[in-house]
Amino acid sequence: MAAEEGVVIACHNKDEFDAQMTKAKEAGKVVIIDFTASWCGPCRFIAPVFAEYAKKFPGAVFLKVDVDELKEVAEKYNVEAMPTFLFIKDGAEADKVVGARKDDLQNTIVKHVGATAASASA
Amino acid sequence: LMTNKNLELQRLVGVQTNMLKNSGVTIIEGRGKVVDPHTVSVDGKLYTAKNILIAVGGRPSMPDIPGIEHVIDSDAALDLPSRPEKIAIVGGGYIALEFAGIFNGLKSGVHVFIRQKKVLRGFDEEVRDFVADQMSLRGITFHTEETPQAVMKSDDGLLTLTTNKGSINGFSHVMFATGRKPNTKNLGLEEVGVKMDKHGAIVVDEFSRTSVDSIWAVGDVTNRVNLTPVALMEGGALARTIFGNEPTKPDYSAVPSAVFSQPPIGQVGLTEEKAIEKYGDVDVYTSNFRPLRATLSGLPDRVYMKVIVCANTNKVLGVHVCGEDAPEIIQGIAIAVKAGLMKQNFDATIGVHPTTAEELVTMRSPTRKVRRDAVDEAKMKDEATSQK
Numbered sequence A: 001m002a003a004e005e006g007v008v009i010a011c012h013n014k015d016e017f018d019a020q021m022t023k024a025k026e027a028g029k030v031v032i033i034d035f036t037a038s039w040c041g042p043c044r045f046i047a048p049v050f051a052e053y054a055k056k057f058p059g060a061v062f063l064k065v066d067v068d069e070l071k072e073v074a075e076k077y078n079v080e081a082m083p084t085f086l087f088i089k090d091g092a093e094a095d096k097v098v099g100a101r102k103d104d105l106q107n108t109i110v111k112h113v114g115a116t117a118a119s120a121s122a
Numbered sequence B: 001l002m003t004n005k006n007l008e009l010q011r012l013v014g015v016q017t018n019m020l021k022n023s024g025v026t027i028i029e030g031r032g033k034v035v036d037p038h039t040v041s042v043d044g045k046l047y048t049a050k051n052i053l054i055a056v057g058g059r060p061s062m063p064d065i066p067g068i069e070h071v072i073d074s075d076a077a078l079d080l081p082s083r084p085e086k087i088a089i090v091g092g093g094y095i096a097l098e099f100a101g102i103f104n105g106l107k108s109g110v111h112v113f114i115r116q117k118k119v120l121r122g123f124d125e126e127v128r129d130f131v132a133d134q135m136s137l138r139g140i141t142f143h144t145e146e147t148p149q150a151v152m153k154s155d156d157g158l159l160t161l162t163t164n165k166g167s168i169n170g171f172s173h174v175m176f177a178t179g180r181k182p183n184t185k186n187l188g189l190e191e192v193g194v195k196m197d198k199h200g201a202i203v204v205d206e207f208s209r210t211s212v213d214s215i216w217a218v219g220d221v222t223n224r225v226n227l228t229p230v231a232l233m234e235g236g237a238l239a240r241t242i243f244g245n246e247p248t249k250p251d252y253s254a255v256p257s258a259v260f261s262q263p264p265i266g267q268v269g270l271t272e273e274k275a276i277e278k279y280g281d282v283d284v285y286t287s288n289f290r291p292l293r294a295t296l297s298g299l300p301d302r303v304y305m306k307v308i309v310c311a312n313t314n315k316v317l318g319v320h321v322c323g324e325d326a327p328e329i330i331q332g333i334a335i336a337v338k339a340g341l342m343k344q345n346f347d348a349t350i351g352v353h354p355t356t357a358e359e360l361v362t363m364r365s366p367t368r369k370v371r372r373d374a375v376d377e378a379k380m381k382d383e384a385t386s387q388k
Helices: A014-026 A041-056 A071-076 A102-121 B002-022 B094-105 B125-137 B228-243 B272-279 B292-297 B326-338 B343-348 B357-361 B372-387
Strands: A008-011 A031-036 A061-066 A084-089 A092-098 B032-036 B039-042 B045-048 B052-054 B058-060 B086-090 B109-113 B141-143 B148-153 B159-163 B166-171 B173-176 B180-182 B215-217 B256-259 B265-269 B282-289 B303-310 B316-322 B368-370
Touching: A008 A014, A008 A041, A014 A031, A014 A061, A014 A071, A031 A041, A041 A061, A041 A102, A041 B045, A084 A102, A092 A102, B086 B094, B086 B159, B086 B166, B094 B109, B094 B125, B094 B256, B125 B141, B125 B265, B125 B272, B125 B303, B125 B316, B159 B173, B256 B326, B265 B326, B272 B282, B272 B303, B272 B316, B303 B343, B303 B357, B316 B326, B316 B343, B326 B357, B343 B357
Parallel strands: A008 A061, A031 A061, B052 B215, B086 B109, B086 B173, B109 B141
Antiparallel strands: A031 A084, A084 A092, B032 B039, B039 B045, B058 B180, B148 B159, B159 B166, B256 B265, B265 B316, B282 B303, B282 B368, B303 B316
16 A cells, blocks of 8 residues: 555556556545556657656646547547546546646645645644 | 539548547548558657558659749649640649649640550550540640650740640649659658558558568558559458458459549459450440440440450450440449459340440440460461571
8 A cells, every 4th residue: 555655557457447446536645647658749748747756746636548448448538639647536547637738637636635635734 | 613623522521530430440640651660750749559450542743844933733733723735744644634624625826745655554555545535626735755845934824835845835733643652751651560561652561561570561652552542442352351350452354443534434454455465355335336325316426345355264354445424334334343253244235225335235246356376386387487
């Protein structure tokens, strides 16, 4: 558990992905999924930024999904553009950031994870 | 006429744009350039994709000769504000012949200049001869084996065209229809590693993939079979290859096409020359006749038809028609040839009377039988003679 905090977890099959989602839901944590592709230039550009945010916001779960590797997951969430960042809260989609936009991504993380942190404090 | 042409073009552009939007396609307007195997730049903004398809077509190609600035191309010829009094058309391909027919019909004086001996290179030889004869009869002047060297404008505004054989003056317009070349300049293809041939056409494999795995190309830009419906077919095959998990090669068998010359041409399948090359033993049925509409009206119009049959299988390999309505006739015939029908199927089909097309199901005796063995026999005899 401690080992998975602060890092981006790459999911390589659906079972892995589902397990991570279930675990996060049970723990009441926000999940941020980076839908990426090997051929996508902007995805490579923002990957280290996403990893940095994972360290910065250890209270959330950061996942990475290659859309070609996990087609069914990309289809389930209607992901058409890369990169797409999906925010899942209590099993439902709470927000989405499309494109390699650092500031938007950070602001959206603060919006959702900050709130969770505040709730935890209370 | 000009207004209606422009309105129709706008309508067609609108129809196609709506079709794309309704299909869920995002349209980004601007000048595109390929930056890397997965990235396209449009007006400075970058877009990434798993696959890139190049389908930019071709543009009219002009030789660089003195006075070329006075010349119009086929695009400009469709925007002339007035009828040309006397026009020189350089080129022997279908675009040149179509425009020659248009201007001749409008009573312009028409002179066609071709570098080769005949028009329509690549077409059936007898069709080439027939269409040139018929066009000449209608008043078009052909200048064969002439290469343009210069265009000069005189004080009265008229143009003189100089070729390797001499000069002809007094043209109100000079039009070049000297082919089209692929529109691949400034696309960034060289830098990204996409291979092109010496004419600038993108080299693709049989699945339309370029030398870069994620970049594909279809249509005139590949210079395979440069016809609108063929580009459509190539696009469909590619969609199955990339998105349908069903690698599909474009199928170029029995492709029908038309030339809207006067008289027009419709054709499908192989020319006689290609059929002999590929099959060897071939039966050729031809007919050169005046259709009923001409005999009744007294018009001198003639029709030429050719059906090419494989002597071993009796399969119809190609059909060529030159005459009124030939393009309309050939669409139906193309279904038969594509279906692989035999000569006996044609013969068993009831003719529609009184139509020109009826001739295609009533040809019973081959005009000539070509046999590969006969040629070999002749060779053997020659060898025997020389040995003696």
